[in-house]
Amino acid sequence: GQCAAVCPTGAIVIKNDSARVWKALDEKETRVSVQIAPAVRVALGKELGIGDGENAMGLIVAALRRMGFNEVFDTSTGADLTVLEESAEFLARLGKGEHEMPLFTSCCPAWVSYAEKNEPEVVKNLSTCRSPMQMFAAVIKEHHKHSPRKHVHVAVMPCTAKKAEAAREEFRGELGPDVDYVITTQELIQMIKESGIVFSELEPEAVDMPFGTMSGAGVIFGVTGGVTEAVLRRVISDKSAAALRTIAFKGVRGGEGIKVATVKYGDRELKIAVVSGLGNAHELIKRIKEGEHYDFVEVMACPGGCVCGAGQPFILREGKVSRAKGLYSADKMSSxxxxxxxxxxxxxxxxxxxxxxxxLLHVHYHAKEA
Ligand code: SF4
Structure with missing residues (x-):
């Protein structure tokens, strides 16, 4: 019942990148842009004098501007791209027949590298969609490509596995990595403290244009079941509020390690599994090999999803619930x-x-020698 305080893969060398980010911020001529993952906004809590689970996105934006970041964006915008691409990929596979299923999500890098090393049979079923962080970074880097100004892009993420993802060969553009530095929520808290900003006294600010709009579907990516719910919202053609509620109550919300749901799609029944924790992923894959059928499988390495990432301040079970609630109410508030x-x-x-x-938005993963 507790959030993992260690890296779920156990194999990642954890390096602190805040010194490099401060250096980039000091270079007057360098443009430094930053994106903030959904799970980060509900985890700054106690450390900075506000309630855990409270949505502090506006305050984080204000703090990052004072620290010298030139452009501040929300990874939820990148998640909207992921939802559109992953829904299209899902429907294309579904059209080819049952043998192509399930589609496994690939936005959690700890899960992807675990699958590459330990579950070679499922790698061909991993979505080719880059994670929201990588899709968005590719778009932001492309947007500034012709500017003569040096551009450094930073991502604030709930986990250290994102540092390893950003360093992958696949995610290097012509000018270097799409994400130059990843800092964890804990590193961000440290940087805010170092800068002497009184976080709880800031006035909330909005993110920058031209990438300043995002949907509620993008925000709930930070909690287990969120990716599935976002994709289902896109795939299911009934766009009524009642349909939204049905999806939410289908069993994709909640903290259990393996959740299974059936959703009607035309004259078909789609079988969905939402998994958090790599042990549970292994268990579900075993069940698939034994003959169980699924069409869509979401896997997040951290029990509870990114709100409980190893880069987040440690919390007990109640905290986990309040962080998830914080993201669901942000979704409720989005128009x-x-x-x-x-x-x-x-x-x-x-x-x-x-x-x-x-x-810019896709990648092909391959099985690796364990
Ligand atoms: Fe990182 Fe955990 Fe989220 Fe995976 S589930 S992306 S390891 S925080």
Missing amino acids: IKRSEENPLMLSLYSGLLKGRVHE
């Missing part, structure tokens, strides 16, 4: 519920991403 309703998506697909979706 845009579904990723496809985010107006930015339309302009990205008809502009910057035109003809480049595969190159």
